[in-house]
Amino acid sequence: MDNITEMLKGVLEGCVLEIISRGETYGYEITQxxxxxxxxxxxxxxxxxxxxxxxxxxxxxxxxKASTKGPPRKFYTLNAAGQEHLQTFWRKWEFVSSKITELKNKEEGEI
Incomplete structure (x- = not known):
């Protein structure tokens, strides 16, 4: 999808947290x-x-951790505060997503 960077800015942190929550990872892997x-x-x-x-x-x-290319890499894992933050992100996402879907599906004049 073309040029969705602005829309993504508000949700990328949650996406990164979700990726980290699935196991130890580093920046380049997250980007990939x-x-x-x-x-x-x-x-x-x-x-x-x-x-x-x-x-x-x-x-x-x-x-x-040592890297075969360049300086040591920082590997990330989620701690308890990160898990809580991620859960809050998903609650907010579900709310916003459901309201956008509701708006999209309403007939003209129902709003």
Whole structure:
């Protein structure tokens, strides 16, 4: 889908949290998983900014591991606060998503 970056800004953090919740991962892997899902406009810099914010807000645990290419990589796992934040994200997403669907499906004049 063309140029959905602006719309995605509000939900990418939740998507990144969901990816991290599924197992230890690092920035490039997160970017690749998002691209495989069809979010082809997402760049590593965007994911880096999100992971830094997650780190600053103490939502993830970090382990540094040696890399065959360059400096050590930061691997992320979700901690308890991150799990709670992710659950809140999904509750909000379900609410917004259901209201958008409701709006879309209403006949003209019912709003």
């Amino acid at each position: 998983q998002l691209r495989e899902l069809g979010f082809t406009d997402v760049v590593e810099g965007t994911v880096y900014t999100i992971t830094m914010r997650l780190e600053k807000n103490n939502l993830v645990n970090i382990t540094k």
